[in-house]
C-alpha cells in the first residue's frame with residue numbers, strides 16, 4: 001500500500017504548490033504535524049475508552065432486557081443506561097469528532113500555531129475533566145438521569161457541572177480549530193478556503209450556537225436548582241432549551257461523517273470531489289436549519305401550541321434537502337470514477353469501486369444504512385405521525401442506524417487511515433481484512449437489533465425501560481420476544497466493538513511503522529469557481545439568528561408567560 | 574451554480590415529496606383537527622388531587638360536549654390512577670391526564686394515543702375508540718427506578 | 734462544480750439509484766401513514 005500512497009502524495013504535493021503559494025511548508029501540509037497529531041490522538045484515546053465502557057453497558061442492557069439476566073451488585077439498569085447514553089452519545093462522538101477535526105484543519109489549512117494548539121489542549125483537558133466529574137457521579141449512583149437529564153429528576157450538581165465543562169471545553173477546542181482557518185483566510189485573501197477546513201468551521205459554528213440553549217439550561221436552571229440556591233425549576237422551559245440543542249447535536253455527529261464522504265472517499269476511490277460549491281452549499285444549509293427545529297422532539301408535549309410545532313416541522317423538512325444533495329453527489333462521484341475506469345452500462349461502474357479497501361467499504365456501509373435511517377427520521381418528524389413512535393423503542397432503533405451505524409462506521413473507516421497517519425504506522429493488509437469483517441459483523445448485528453426495535457416500537461414497546469412483563473399483558477410477551485432478538489444483535493455489536501478496538505490498538509502501538517496517507521480529494525480541474533457568498537459567514541449567521549428568532553421567540557415567551565408553579569427536585573432511582 | 578440535469582430532476586422529486594408530506598400532515602392538522610397532544614392548560618401539580626377533574630379520576634360520561642366520555646388519569650411515580658379505563662366501542666373519548674411529580678409518559682400500545690405528562694400541565698387527546706380490545710398503557714418516559722412497572726389498561730368493550 | 738465537459742448522460746446510473754432511494758422513502762412514509770390512519 002505504501003508505494004501507491006507515496007505516489008499519491010507526490011501528485012498531492014504538486015497540487016498544493018499550485019493551490020497555496022503562500023505556504024512554503026508544503027510538506028508539513030501533507031502530513032499532520034507531530035505536535036498536532038498528539039492533540040488529535042489524545043481526543044481519540046478518550047473516545048476509545050468511552051467506546052469500550054459504553055459498549056459494555058450496551059451489552060448489559062440488551063442482556064437485561066432479554067429477561068434472562070440480572071445485574072449484580074445492586075447496579076441499576078438506568079445507571080447503566082446513563083453510562084451508555086453519556087459515553088457513546090456525548091463523549092465518544094465529541095472526542096472523536098474533535099480528534100478528526102483538529103487533524104483535518106492541520107492537514108488542510110496548515111500546522112497549528114503554538115497558541116492555537118495550546119487552545120486545543122485547554123479544550124481537551126476541560127472536556128476530559130468534565131467527563132471524569134460526570135462519570136464519577138453516575139458511578140456513585142448520584143446521577144441516574146440518562147443523558148438527557150430531564151428535570152425534575154435531579155442529579156448531583158457535580159454531574160451538571162461536569163457536563164458544563166464538556167460544553168465549555170468544546171467551545172475552546174472549536175475556537176482553536178477556527179483560528180487556524182481564519183489565519184489561512186488572512187494569508188490567502190480572495191481565495192476559496194480549503195473545503196475540509198471550511199466544513200469544520202461550519203460544524204463548530206453550528207455546535208456553538210446550538211449549545212447556547214443547553215448551556216443556559218444548565219447554568220441558569222439546573223445548577224442553581226441542584227445546588228439548592230433556588231427551590232423550583234420551570235420544566236417545560238428546561239426541556240425546550242435542551243431540545244433547541246438536541247437536534248443540532250445529531251447533525252454535529254453527522255457532519256464529520258459527511259466531511260469524510262464528500263472529501264476523503266473521492267480520493268480513496270481515485271475520483272474527484274463532485275462539486276466544491278454544492279458541498280459548501282449543503283453545509284451552509286445544515287448550519288442554518290439544524291437548530292430551529294428542536295420542537296420536533298416535543299411534538300406530543302403539552303404547553304406548546306400546535307401551530308408552532310408545525311412551523312418547526314416545516315423547517316425540519318428543509319434540513320432534509322442538503323442530505324438529498326449529498327446522496328446525489330456521492331453516487332455521482334462513484335459513477336464518474338467508475339466510468340473513467342471504463343465501466344459500461346447503467347450500473348457497471350459499481351463494479352469498479354474498491355470494495356476490498358476498508359477505508360472505502362466501511363463508510364460505504366454507513367451510507368447504505370443511512371437510507372432506512374433517513375426514511376425513519378422523516379416519519380418521526382411528520383407531526384401527528386410522531387404519536388406512532390414517540391418514546392417507543394422504534395426511536396432507539398432509528399438512532400442506532402443513524403448514529404451508531406452510519407456515523408460510527410464512517411468514523412471506524414476513517415480511523416483506519418487517520419490513526420496510523422497520526423501514529424506513524426501503516427494499515428496492513430491483514431488489518432484491512434479484519435476491518436471489513438468488523439463492519440459486516442456490525443451491520444448484521446445492527447440489522448437484527450435495530451429492525452426488531454423498529455417493529456416492537458410500532459407495537460408500542462417503550463424505550464428506556466428495563467425488562468418488565470407489564471402485569472402479564474399479552475402484548476408485553478410479544479415485545480419480550482423481540483427483546484431476545486435485540487440481545488442476539490447486541491451481542492454481535494459488542495463483538496464488533498472488540499474487533500475494532502483490537503485494530504485500533506494495533507494501529508497505535510504494533511502495526512509496522514510507515515506512512516499512511518491522510519486522503520484529501522480534489523475538485524475537478526476545470527470546475528467553476530465557488531461563489532464567494534458561500535464563505536460569507538456573517539451573512540449566514542444573520543440568517544440563522546433570524547430563523548431562530550422566528551422559530552423560538554414566541555414559544556419561549558409563551559412558556560415563560562404561562563408558566564405553572566415550578567418543580568422541586570426528585571431522586572427516584 | 575451549475576446543477577446537473579439529473580440532479581435537478583432528483584431535487585424536484587425529493588423536495589416535491591417533502592412538500593407532499595407537509596401538505597398531507599398539514600391538511601390533517603389544520604383541516605381535520607388531527608394535532609398531536611398540545612393542550613395548554615396549566616395546573617398546580619402539588620394540588621392535583623383537589624382540582625377538578627383530577628379530584629375524581631376515571632371514565633365519566635359527559636353531555637353537551639364534542640365528545641361522549643372523559644377519561645381522567647392522574648400519573649405519579651410509579652402508577653396511574655385509575656388502574657383500568659373502560660370505554661364502550663365507538664365512543665368519542667377525551668383523555669385528560671397530568672402528573673403529580675416528575676415527567677411521565679402515557680402511551681397506549683397499538684393506538685395513536687401517546688402523550689407526555691408534565692408536572693404543571695394538563696395533557697389532552699380526543700379520539701374515537703373504534704376497535705374492541707384491551708390496550709396496554711405504559712409509561713414511556715423514564716421517571717425513576719419503577720418506570721417499567723408503571724402501566725394500566727384501556728379496555729374498549731362492546732356494551733351489547 | 735460539476736465538470737463542464739461532462740455530458741448529462743454520464744450520470745444515468747446515479748439518477749436511477751437516487752430515484753430508487755426516493756421511492757423507498759415515499760413507500761416507508763406511506764406505510765406508516767396508513768398505520769396511523771388505521772389506529773385510533
Ligand code: HEM
Nearest residue numbers: 055058059061085088089146147404463464465490493494
Ligand atoms: C454494543 C453495541 C450497542 C448495543 C448492544 C446497544 C444497545 C442499546 C440499547 C438496548 C439501548 C436502549 C435501552 C433502552 O431504551 O432501555 C441503547 C440506547 C442508546 N444507545 Fe446503544 N447500543 C450499542 C452501541 C451504541 C453506540 C455505538 C452508540 C452511539 C454512538 C449508542 C448510542 C445510544 C444512545 C444515545 C442511547 C439512548 C440512551 C437513552 O435512551 O438514554 N449505542 N443502546
Ligand SMILES: [Cu+2]
Nearest residue numbers: 246247296297
Ligand atoms: Cu431531531
Ligand SMILES: [Cu+2]
Nearest residue numbers: 712714716720
Ligand atoms: Cu416512567
